[in-house]
Amino acid sequence: MNPSSIDLHVHTTASDGTLSPADAVREAIAGGVALLGIADHDTTDGIPPALEAAHEIGLTLIPGVELSVGSGKREIHVLGYFVDVANTALSRALAKLRGARDLRNERILQRLNDLGAPLDAARVQEIAGSGSVGRPHIAKALVEAGHVSSEGEAFGRYLARGKPAYVGRERLSPAEASRVIREAGGIPVLGHPAKIGPRQVIEGILDDGMGGIEVFHSDHDENDVALLMSIAQDRDLLITGGSDSHGPHSDRPLAIGEVDIPEWVGEQVMGRAPRWWREGR
Ligand SMILES: [Zn+2]
Ligand SMILES: [Zn+2]
Structure with a gap:
């Protein structure tokens, strides 16, 4: 290239x-x-x-x-x-789009908590750095916390559309x-x-x-x-x-x-x- x-x-x-x-x-x-x-x-x-x-x-x-x-x-x-x-x-x-995303992340973390896979919101933000939090960061945090063994599994079990912690926005x-x-x-x-x-x-x-x-x-x-x-x-x-x-x-x-x-x-x-x-x- x-x-x-x-x-x-x-x-x-x-x-x-x-x-x-x-x-x-x-x-x-x-x-x-x-x-x-x-x-x-x-x-x-x-x-x-x-x-x-x-x-x-x-x-x-x-x-x-x-x-x-x-x-x-x-x-x-x-x-x-x-x-x-x-x-x-x-x-x-x-601002409205970013607000919708923040709300969505909160709801995903709430669901994960209810499903027995709690995460620390501050740690998720840390993983995202100064950028905005998205599902890939939540997947990394799930691996780090030992709830799943890979980011692929995080999506497959929890975060993909149709899975129990999926929240649309x-x-x-x-x-x-x-x-x-x-x-x-x-x-x-x-x-x-x-x-x-x-x-x-x-x-x-x-x-x-x-x-x-x-x-x-x-x-x-x-x-x-x-x-x-x-x-x-x-x-x-x-x-x-x-x-x-x-x-x-x-x-x-x-x-x-x-x-x-x-x-x-x-x-x-x-x-x-x-x-x-x-x-x-
Ligand atoms: Zn782009
Ligand atoms: Zn793009």
Whole structure:
């Protein structure tokens, strides 16, 4: 794989990444990435410090976010690029999403307790570090506490959908996610769609107001890219790409830029940058 000079999908410690926003910017430039997009789960808190670091170093940083969205029984991810982090509708929606997640974690721990597998909430947060707690962290804590012998068993016995400690959570719909991103001046982009399902399913979600599609992603193979490119061209969608790097020491350590993205993607994305963003820089 050739490292790319573009990476529009990077996580930081503002969500579940292991690099601080400023370190992510430094890593990007050290790895030859000149156009970086930070898209943390359900938060834009990493954007202001990243912008500051990017400004000092002379790297172009696109503000982004990655919303967890419900579509039927699926969880899909909607990226928002060029969002105005000061937009109140967006901050309100993000706060609500994070609140729903906290409540869900509390309920999972309550159920585990009732099932005879109690965990210390503070320890679970410690495992998650400064990021937000998710089921993978709870699975690690279950192993550590000796309730199960592997993270796989933690999901199989307790945490997977349909298992006794599984708790669903309220989610935005794809249409609501698109609306809130557009209200914040951004472009909603369907994230890593290859694994969502067949073409009609992907197209159905794109119909919910998406302005772009993440064609290039570290999980996508050649066939995925070919299919997604044809969808993007049919619909004249913005084409984006990123590694989805969560930094070193994460479950799937990928360097920033460790994804194949053709150069023209960057030019095309910059060509569609909203005027408010270009003028504000
Ligand atoms: Zn994602
Ligand atoms: Zn991601």
